[in-house]
Amino acid sequence: MPALLWLRRDLRRADHPALLAALDAADGALAVLFVVDPHLWERGGPVRRAWVAASLQAVQASYGGRIAVRYGRPDEVVPAVAEEVRAGSVHVTREVTGAGMRRDERVREALATQGVEWVETGTPYAVGPGLVRNGSGDPYKVFTPFHRAWQQHGWPAPAEDPAELSLLDVESDDEALELLDEALAVEDLPELPAAGEAAALARWADFCDEALADYTQDRDRPDHDGTSRLSAYLKIGAVHPRTLLADLAPKRSTGSATFAKELAWREFYADVLFHQPWSAWRDLRDALEGLRYDEPEDAIEAWKRGETGYPIVDAGMRQLLATGWMHNRVRMITASFLTKDLHVWWPVGARWFLDRLVDGDIASNNHGWQWVAGTGTDAAPYFRVFNPVLQGEKFDPAGDYVRRWIPELRHVEGKAVHQPWEVEDGYAEGYPRRLVDHSEERKDTLARYEAVKKG
Incomplete structure (x- = not known):
């Protein structure tokens, strides 16, 4: 009896246990499906949508161009395709996020009414x-x-790479293909890396x-x-x-x-x-419950644009806009600036990163933000307030990273680029003045922490 492989966060052919399980069950008749889920598609930012589209197009070659792409709710599309190919089983890589598991349960229940087996093999980890x-x-x-x-x-x-794939020819729908094309045609997309396995x-x-x-x-x-x-x-x-x-x-x-x-x-x-699936958008630990946060809209927008007046912060934010990626050390520095210097609750920054990052992963991204903010897994968060000047001087000692992403500071030589306010012509090319005084905001942050600790 034919089998159906539903691809999600596993757009490859090698080291793919779910593919091997599907092949074993397919008796020579395997169909492969990718579903453009409107819930995820509409909530994802333009960078994430473009990366999915590029990655899906790249993996098509590994499957002989026979991955069917359909648009719609998975609990409707997957059973429909399973019925279309007369599949006796649907195979997936096991999902481990709360939203993904809830979606899969709905699909499993719909398939059960058709007598189709649901088979989970492996995880993305x-x-x-x-x-x-x-x-x-x-x-x-x-x-x-x-x-x-x-x-x-x-x-x-690693799982063995199947030597050959003989796949059923299942048609994609026009709406799904149009969405993929549109995702790659969006203006002002960053330059994506080469996609595919x-x-x-x-x-x-x-x-x-x-x-x-x-x-x-x-x-x-x-x-x-x-x-x-x-x-x-x-x-x-x-x-x-x-x-x-x-x-x-x-x-x-x-x-x-x-x-x-x-x-x-x-x-x-x-x-x-x-x-703790709820920790995706809520504080993992309640140690900072009651902490006072600010909502400085203009400052948040300046942070997003890379115009805070702190060079290492701005270089990172501009790298993100230009490439859809940011160096991990700079992610921590920029996150610390938003949460500790601007006193903004971490989900604001986490959402922006997920919208703009090619590698936006909710577990790593959001818990990384919580680590910086002091609400996450770290046991001693109260004393960690990154100094953006010292961080820049330590990890970009010659200032090359800053000058690469901030053309207004390319005339400033060496590590002096991290403190343009100390350079006679530091603002000559239009670099913005500092939004805040870090030393004063650090004191404010620690005072807010102390107020919460004292209850």
Whole structure:
């Protein structure tokens, strides 16, 4: 009996357990489907929509151009296609977010009325969220013990790549294809990276050859090309983290261990969201309940445009607008500025990042914001107020990153670019004055924290 594979966050062919399970059940008659879900499509920002469209177009080649693309509610579209191809089973990579699990339950129930089996195989993670627990059987709340347990738990080897795919020819609908085309034709889109599985693996190979050895030292330097830039591919499932971990295993270097630890952070945040799905948009910890926040609309818009008057902050925000990506160290600096210098509640920034980031992942993005804001998984958040000048001088010591993204400061040499107010002609090319005085806002932030702690 034919089988149907429904692709979601797994737009690849290699290391794809759900594909293998579908092939095993298909008896030579497999159909592949991608659903443009109006709920997700309309809520996603233009960058995310464009990245999905580009990634879907790229993966079509791996499936011989036979991925059917349909528009509509998954609980209506998937059963309809299953009936169309007379599938006895529908196969997916297991979803682990609250919204995704609720959607899948609706689809599973609809399929059950047709007598179609629902089969979940694998997850987007090396270790599925919910599997790593402490000795009492509870989930970990802090990263370090989670990381140790995650390593001890281990993960399977990458799944085999099917040698051949003989797929049923199922038509796409015009509305879905038009939406994909429109997503890629939006004006002012950032320059997206090359999409697809082959591009992801090529980027991984280049990173291993050129930057992995120095990753521990260079990963915090936005002025260096020292990061993997794989986050967008991991987000869309063009490559599985298990594939990367398998390549890292024989290297046994400081850089490879550090990179594996960064993958563990991604899995930790997914685990946190799995156990506390409400934490996507609410404070994970109530330690700051009652904290006073501001809503300075003009300042928030200036932050979004990269016009705060603090160069490292503005460089990061302009990099985001121009490329759909921002260096991770700078993500922390820009998030700290919004939450600690402008006193804005973290979901405002988290939403903007999700709208503009190619790699916008709700677990990593939103819990990363909470880590900075002091409402998340970190045990000691009260003293962390990043100084944007010192952060810039430490991680962009020659000012090259700032000058790359802020043309108004290219006439300022060296690390002086991080304090244009101290340079005689620092504002000669029109760079904006500082929105706030960091030292005063830091005092204000700590005072607000103290007021909450005292009750």
